[in-house]
Amino acid sequence: MTINNGRSSLTRLCMAGAGVLALALSAWLLAPGRQSSAASKRSEPAAIAVDAATAVRRDVPVYLDGLGTVQAFYTVKVTARVDGELTKVAFVEGQRVRRGDLLAQIDPRPYQAALDQARATLAKDRAQLANARKDLARYTLLAPKKLTSEQTLDTQRALVAQVEAQIEADQAAIESAATELSYTRITSPIDGRTGIRLVDPGNIVHASDTTGIVVITQTQPIAAIITLPEKALGAVAEAMSGGTVNVSVLPRDGAQAAAVEGAAGEPERGTVQLIDNQIDPSTGTVRLKAIFPNPRERLWPGEFVEARVLVRTERRVLTIPAVALQRGPDGLYAYVIGPDSRVEARPLTVGYDDEDVAVIEGGLTEGERVATSNFYRLQPGALVQVIRSTQAQSSEQAAGRERPSGRRAT
Numbered sequence: 001m002t003i004n005n006g007r008s009s010l011t012r013l014c015m016a017g018a019g020v021l022a023l024a025l026s027a028w029l030l031a032p033g034r035q036s037s038a039a040s041k042r043s044e045p046a047a048i049a050v051d052a053a054t055a056v057r058r059d060v061p062v063y064l065d066g067l068g069t070v071q072a073f074y075t076v077k078v079t080a081r082v083d084g085e086l087t088k089v090a091f092v093e094g095q096r097v098r099r100g101d102l103l104a105q106i107d108p109r110p111y112q113a114a115l116d117q118a119r120a121t122l123a124k125d126r127a128q129l130a131n132a133r134k135d136l137a138r139y140t141l142l143a144p145k146k147l148t149s150e151q152t153l154d155t156q157r158a159l160v161a162q163v164e165a166q167i168e169a170d171q172a173a174i175e176s177a178a179t180e181l182s183y184t185r186i187t188s189p190i191d192g193r194t195g196i197r198l199v200d201p202g203n204i205v206h207a208s209d210t211t212g213i214v215v216i217t218q219t220q221p222i223a224a225i226i227t228l229p230e231k232a233l234g235a236v237a238e239a240m241s242g243g244t245v246n247v248s249v250l251p252r253d254g255a256q257a258a259a260v261e262g263a264a265g266e267p268e269r270g271t272v273q274l275i276d277n278q279i280d281p282s283t284g285t286v287r288l289k290a291i292f293p294n295p296r297e298r299l300w301p302g303e304f305v306e307a308r309v310l311v312r313t314e315r316r317v318l319t320i321p322a323v324a325l326q327r328g329p330d331g332l333y334a335y336v337i338g339p340d341s342r343v344e345a346r347p348l349t350v351g352y353d354d355e356d357v358a359v360i361e362g363g364l365t366e367g368e369r370v371a372t373s374n375f376y377r378l379q380p381g382a383l384v385q386v387i388r389s390t391q392a393q394s395s396e397q398a399a400g401r402e403r404p405s406g407r408r409a410t
Helices: 002-029 032-043 109-145 150-183 230-241 252-261 395-401
Strands: 048-054 056-078 084-089 102-106 185-187 192-194 214-229 246-250 268-275 285-292 304-321 326-328 331-337 343-347 349-353 357-362 369-371 384-390
Touching: 056 192, 056 230, 109 150, 150 185, 214 230, 214 246, 214 268, 214 304, 230 268, 230 285, 230 304, 246 285, 304 349, 369 384
Parallel strands: 048 384
Antiparallel strands: 048 369, 056 214, 056 304, 084 102, 102 185, 192 214, 214 285, 246 268, 246 304, 268 285, 304 357, 326 331, 331 343, 331 369, 349 357
16 A cells, blocks of 8 residues: 555656646746747748849930831832833842833834834935925026026025925924834833732733833832821921931831840831921821831831831930839839838839830939839838849940830920
């Protein structure tokens, strides 16, 4: 009995000690300081990874964006100027031709015969004139001796004048016949490119035909008619008064490359030649005509293009990448990264902006950094970690890959 009672006392003592230890551990875990420290560790969010850009000063080109339609510099519908059989077509469809190159040949034989006949008539009348002048010389010698009448002498003078006039008419007939003969050889009036052949050899063509033989378009240089809102008229007129106004357009192949590759295509560059003399009241737009050298013939007549007209260059303005701008209920703002790596949603006053760069007129100072990615995770006071730093493109970089963006100059 003594042994059993000892063992029971020892068991109760061990259980009491374990209970005390459990109570002490619970008290330690439930202590206010411990709970606050653990909760703080659990609630502290991880830094958000973002890209950032530094606000810097640089020159920024300001563009007006619009749509345009490409037109051939010259367009000529080549038609027959005389009637006859088309015996030869000397061009290949789509061929580049030079001014004076043979395009087609009309049967020249009837016109050659008419020219030969006119020349023969001239030779006959010249012989008649020579004989009439000799008779006039004889009558002139006989008149003082009263061996011929004054009437005969006057008649002979009139005959000489008549034949002289006939010779002039013969010469004009020869020139006319020679001109019609030259029309049988149809040549290109301009440098350009031929289109689809509109008539085949063996057909009879007429000067009155309106279909023509082929259409030639000059594509080097080439023109484009660009449409801008009427409010842009003042800016374009001011730019033109200061000198040459440069314009760039993005051809269709460049637009397709941008869509496929996600990058801007190479634009074609030219100059504005004139502003149309009236505004279209139905659309509230004004038209510009621009000329492009088009050395690679990327611009094609009838093609639609996106155009950018350079109206001025802002000098040494504060810029950030346009992607950093966010639009809120109170206007534009950007997430500015502070020295403590926390972001602030700061309202900004923005002047000009396009897809590459934004000009900041207020709300930011040079050297401050703004977030350019991960906006959906950001909120004021959020802790961030900058993964990559970038800058807005310089004017030289933008000029190398400029692309119409649909933004507007202000």
